[in-house]
Amino acid sequence: MICLESNHDIIMHIDMDYFFAACEELRHPELKGKAMAVGTSRFEDREKGVVQTCNYEARKFGVKSGMPTSMAFKLCKELEYLQSDEFYYEDVSGKIMEYLKSLGYKMEIMSIDEAALDLGEMPYEVAINVAKETKDAVRKKFGLPSTIGLSTGKNFAKMACDKAKPDGLIMVKTDEIKDFLxxxxxxxxxxxxxxxxxxxxxxxxxxxxxxxxxxxxxxxxxxxxxxxxxxxxxNGVDTSKIIDTNVILSISRERTMAASTSDINEIDPMIKKLVAEVMSDLGKKRYLFKTIGVKVRYEDFTEKIKSRNLHHYTDSEEILYSNSRNLISSLLYGKKARKIGVRVSDFNDIKKQKKLF
Ligand SMILES: [Mg+2]
The missing domain is CATH 1.10.150.20 (5' to 3' exonuclease, C-terminal subdomain)
Incomplete structure (x- = not known):
């Protein structure tokens, strides 16, 4: 009889394909099929920054992450360019991670677009089906492509995933690992x-x-x-363990103001509104936070982000409000803000204890 059971837990490593660029294709469907890059600098200064991610159409021209955008435009004249929008990608990422976590396995978030799930001991065929279903569900629910690597061991699963990119699925069984490597x-x-x-x-x-x-x-x-x-x-020995991480990396809200202003008192009502919305989300999840971040987008579309780490975990709306206001105020330098954002992150795993009285 053939034994299908693997000796160790099967790890499923999922990595979203060209994540930032894929997120942009979601909200700019007109860019689909065109070579496109997401970079660090605003559109007007697009020759000055660095490529963060690009889609596969751009990769065909030799455009790569980490490359100066000036070089990317030389390689690909018709390259579409967008400035990266961290808050938006984190938001999409949070939803994907929440979905993956709902599958019920121990899960470690490896980066904004990568997670490793411990499927436990199961026959290889069953693991492959779990992976296929997960990949299909992620595509269906979020409209985003991903790649999955399966193996026994966190590192081997990641390496399998790297090998299968893009839009792939690979299983490396225990007795195949040495040959694979x-x-x-x-x-x-x-x-x-x-x-x-x-x-x-x-x-x-x-x-x-x-x-x-x-x-x-x-x-x-x-x-x-x-x-x-x-x-x-x-030598095919991977003893790393999945460290179950908190699914939600951050909660944020941002909005464009009715009129641009450099007066913190005029911005104040918007800060209060964003803080209240973040607090409401936070309350539903019953999390405590330790880091507060803000974003200001100026009239000229440049952006600044600033954050502060608190000494203790908290769920205080007052603390969030006063820090957000101070941080935003410190980013104005007399410049007019057009859009502002508030974010909390670094959550406590332990849900709030019930009061004892
Ligand atoms: Mg990726």
Whole structure:
């Protein structure tokens, strides 16, 4: 009889494809099918910033994340450009994460558009079906493409996912892991950046297979405990555990004002309104927060974001209001604000205790 059970928990790593750009395609459907990039600078200064994400149409021209936008426009003359909108992407991300969490597995949020779910021990076929259903549901509910990697181990699941991009689904079974890894470049291991890569290359280790055949003690001498981890991973051993994280990363509200103004007293009613809305959302979730952030968009469409970490968790509307007002006020410098935003983040996992009387 063939045993279908895997030896360890199956980890499902889901990563949204070209997330910021995909979010923009959602609200600008006219840009779909066109080469498009999301970057750091406002439209008027679009040649001065850096590309944060671009869609696959832009990638065909060689446009990449991290590239100066000036170079992107040289590579692709007809490139559509949008300034990134952090609040909006976080909002979309929050909804996706909430949905993924509702599937009922232990889940770790890895970044704004990546999460790892511990499916537990289950037959590979069942895990593949869970992944297919999840991918389809995310596409249907949010209109966004994603890629899923399945494997035993958080790192292997992520590497499988990277390999399957875009819009893919890959399962790497326990007995396939070493073969899957052996010819990959060392920098494909999560956490291996340019510096570690250089160190490894100096040790004449360029593939993961090379690391698996190297001396563990030499790796530890060179890289400390990460060296030991690299050795284990290269040999198909991934002991990392999913750390269940709070699903909601932030709650925010933003709105354009009826008239632009540099007078904090004129902005005040809008601050109160946004604070009340954030508090209402927060109350439904029964969270405490520790970080307050604000955003100001000026008349010239430039934006500034500022945040403050409190010493204690709180759910006080007064604290949120006074800090938001101070932060926004500090961002005005006599300039007229057109749109403002208020955000709370860094939530406490523990729901508020019931009062004892
Ligand atoms: Mg992604």
């Amino acid at each position: 052996k010819d990959m470049a060392v920098e494909k291991i999560p956490g291996v950046g340019p510096k570690t890569k250089e160190k490894l290359n100096r040790m004449k280790l360029s593939t993961i297979g090379d690391i698996s055949r190297s001396n563990k003690m030499d790796l530890i001498a060179e890289l400390g405990s990460f060296g030991s981890q690299l050795y284990n991973l290269s």
